[in-house]
Amino acid sequence: MAKAAEQVIEKIKQSAKDVESKIISRDKPTMRLPIRALNNVKYLPKQGYLQIQSKSKIRTLTVNTIKTFAQSLRMMALSKNLIQTNRHATKREAYYQSKNWAEAMFREQDESDTVMDDIEAMLGVNRERMNFRPEEHGGAVAGSLIVVDRQRRTGKRIEIDCTKFGSGAYTVPSTVEHLQFKTKARFILVIETGGMFDRLLEEDFFEQTNCILISMGGVPSRACRRFIRRLSDEYKLPVYVFTDGDPYGYMNIYRTLKVGSGNAAHLNRYFCVPGAKFLGVTPQDIVDYKLPTHDLKEQDIKRAQDALKNDPFVHHHKQWQAALKQMLKMKKRVEQQAFAKYGLDFVVKQYLPKKLKNPKTFLP
């Protein structure tokens, strides 16, 4: 078994032993769970992510908590079994497995998801390492990258050449820890929409610039974030992010990719991409390129105001404060495909080359 897997099993055993020894000595067993919310995080500019702080709740075994307690222990046992048999379970499968746990059965998947999150936070181990995985994949990849995976049945090494997908793409699997990479790319361009990804493929963008293109398809999945993080760490590759110009693209997509989020605060150190920089579309681009826009919706305005008021990442970066304020003043948002006004290839012939000549102007 890999060393990382043994560490997780060791942590599970230790937690279970703590509970056991308290019971034997007639103490009440407890579990300490960090509070996962934006008011219990701090932005660490040097390390580059939102770090969880010390607020926590203690769950003591009582008549009221006995079911959750039992469920937590069974969930940990399930994880141990998965690791030992080299299997993975989706969150939904974990929920259904509980249907055979007699009184410890979960009634709804919400309950089992919460217990899983609690264990993650308690053990300080992301659930992918406990062999649980999300339902959704996420991320299409094309460009100067070879992904090294293994054949499931035989364990045979296979190399997946991401330049060789024609009009298709490589799909990031739901767990990525076991992958290895080979690349001579100059940078990674991470894109919000599948439409823009297809545009860049069609215009031979990755061949011309020797880069790796990754389409997030909205807010990036954990697997997609981890995939980008590992690539950027291991090859010191710059990561440039290209989203729609709206508060959702800036905060929910870019900020989550770069520094993590509040409700998954205990995991941000694994899933953040601290080196990411924001290429566009910026509010200033709307002015500079006379782009067609839409009015900000009410929720856009609320999201931008919230970010200015409560987001530790925005508090740290004056440039983001300025950008959000400029957007609120203009009352306009813009989509990344708006460049099509000037012709389908404008984005690759004009906009991106001009931006890429000067990455220092990117937003932090």
Place this chain on the structure above:
Amino acid sequence: MAKAAEQVIEKIKQSAKDVESKIISRDKPTMRLPIRALNNVKYLPKQGYLQIQSKSKIRTLTVNTIKTFAQSLRMMALSKNLIQTNRHATKREAYYQSKNWAEAMFREQDESDTVMDDIEAMLGVNRERMNFRPEEHGGAVAGSLIVVDRQRRTGKRIEIDCTKFGSGAYTVPSTVEHLQFKTKARFILVIETGGMFDRLLEEDFFEQTNCILISMGGVPSRACRRFIRRLSDEYKLPVYVFTDGDPYGYMNIYRTLKVGSGNAAHLNRYFCVPGAKFLGVTPQDIVDYKLPTHDLKEQDIKRAQDALKNDPFVHHHKQWQAALKQMLKMKKRVEQQAFAKYGLDFVVKQYLPKKLKNPKTFLP
């Protein structure tokens, strides 16, 4: 230029010429548009799809319609230009291109999407052949299949071996007409959720059964439907569909895949997969396997009742009427991952092998 592309250009030219000659002879130009709705379709059991019927509306050039008229002609001109330059535009890019059409500019993408649908129906050509494409990809593929595509820049032939993705998968591109295939698979198993797709990958299902696995990720995209259709046509491969056991899985996913839908009725003949059969999860499976269930939601009940009342496909198939009635009587729905109650590998060790021994029992 390929012959198929020439045909589309010919149709565009002919329509434009009709308009021109009417104008020259001082007649009012018209466009005839078939009505796209479930009350203007008929189920053709032999051909296997919902066929559009003869109801249509005629758009005559008047002061009120002049803008839409102009937009339709410009949209046709855009398509002609895309085909001639071997480019594709997403629906959103088409919308943004109109920002340079002066008074014929679209205000919202809804408007340009509708004009695109109208032209599709009028010319009887699906928009992929007019070089327009959806934003979204759809469909992950793994198994005994080689996809033959071409390198974009060089036109060089490339072969993509879908057995060689390890834990990842091949993503179906947004247009699939240019792809070719090589396969010796015995059947195609089409799956609703990414989670079940991953389960089957992890349990070596495609190696053991020599099949092609396709994950739809919900209602299948047009590209995904067309991909399955072409594979099933060209290799006479049986297509088995495995969804959640609820009216959404039966009607919105399976029925759309097999025979098409009402609001895209003019296109069903391209995008249907008439040979598809429904493997499960059926209402009877809930009983036979004592599966954990959820209560039907109000919208599930409404959807099932609507299907029994209005859906020509259900009207034709007594077995589907019986299945929907059984479900309404039980008031229960089931997810495809519910088999995990009996262990993660139950679905591949017990459920699927037993079903696949007897495809004649599948729902039509």
